[in-house]
Amino acid sequence: MPIPKICFSLTLFIISSFVIESIQADEGWSKVHNNNLTSIIPLHHYGGKSYYMGTHFRATYQQAIAFCEQINMKLLTIRSHEENERIFKYIREASVGNDYWTSGTRLVDGYNWLWLPYGETVDYTNWSTRQPSHLTEKCLQLWVVRGQLEWNDRSCDYRYWFICERLNNQNNNDPSI
Ligand SMILES: [Ca+2]
Numbered sequence: 001m002p003i004p005k006i007c008f009s010l011t012l013f014i015i016s017s018f019v020i021e022s023i024q025a026d027e028g029w030s031k032v033h034n035n036n037l038t039s040i041i042p043l044h045h046y047g048g049k050s051y052y053m054g055t056h057f058r059a060t061y062q063q064a065i066a067f068c069e070q071i072n073m074k075l076l077t078i079r080s081h082e083e084n085e086r087i088f089k090y091i092r093e094a095s096v097g098n099d100y101w102t103s104g105t106r107l108v109d110g111y112n113w114l115w116l117p118y119g120e121t122v123d124y125t126n127w128s129t130r131q132p133s134h135l136t137e138k139c140l141q142l143w144v145v146r147g148q149l150e151w152n153d154r155s156c157d158y159r160y161w162f163i164c165e166r167l168n169n170q171n172n173n174d175p176s177i
Contacts, residue, residue, distance in 0.1 A: 054162035064162035073164035074117035075103035088149035101162040104140025
């Protein structure tokens with residue numbers, strides 16, 4: 001149905017623009033660009049990373065990648081069981097739903113899973129039973145199965161919540177963060 005699709009895309013664009021412009025209009029935007037991740041954007045801090053919960057609007061995988069870049073961050077990676085559990089905690093606290101994009105994808109060669117913003121192989125995994133399921137599903141989605149945060153391969157054009165991250169030991173000189 002093309003008309004609702006167009007309306008939704010327009011709404012997404014307007015909301016995205018509003019969010020980005022609101023952040024940029026704040027006098028603290030320069031602080032964000034100077035890597036001082038303090039009070040401008042609500043962030044969680046854990047294990048040398050900062051996380052932004054993308055719960056203002058649902059986005060496709062590509063839109064989530066682009067939005068995180070706009071706020072000087074990257075779409076989520078999960079490197080350990082401990083981090084998976086921490087992300088699950090943030091998702092429960094956000095209370096908007098359980099479906100989130102990570103930056104994991106096999107878009108590059110159609111088979112091997114990479115954390116796209118870093119070009120790194122996905123080593124730690126937490127796939128659900130019988131996942132990944134289809135070679136046509138090329139992006140890595142988080143979902144909750146039997147009370148656990150597990151992973152699923154999913155078509156990249158679905159619209160889900162998303163999480164941005166930043167490694168604080170890169171491009172960040174503030175040791176207090
Ligand atoms: Ca799947």
